[in-house]
Amino acid sequence: MSAYWIAHVTVTDPDAYAGYQALAPAAFVAHGARFLARGGKAEVLEGPALDRHVVIEFPTLADARACYDSAEYRAARARRAGAATVHVVIVEGLPD
Incomplete structure (x- = not known):
């Protein structure tokens, strides 16, 4: 059964955050991750x-x-420490 990271990120220091962006993809690739949404246009309801x-x-x-x-x-x-405010939740998906 799939699972999802849902993250909300407010970047406060883009230069420092770039260090996170350089390292994080290796972890995602190693664990079979697939991005479904990443920083695109959003509307708060x-x-x-x-x-x-x-x-x-x-x-x-x-x-x-x-x-x-x-x-x-x-x-x-x-x-990433000190470069962003981050909230991450892991949510189990629905049965296939």
């Missing part, structure tokens, strides 16, 4: 306006969690 929205599909909930916990993604998160 309820709740606070947030800058950037990302939806990433993983083959399984275990893959989604393993990606977040991986050494590659920990290194990317360290590069």
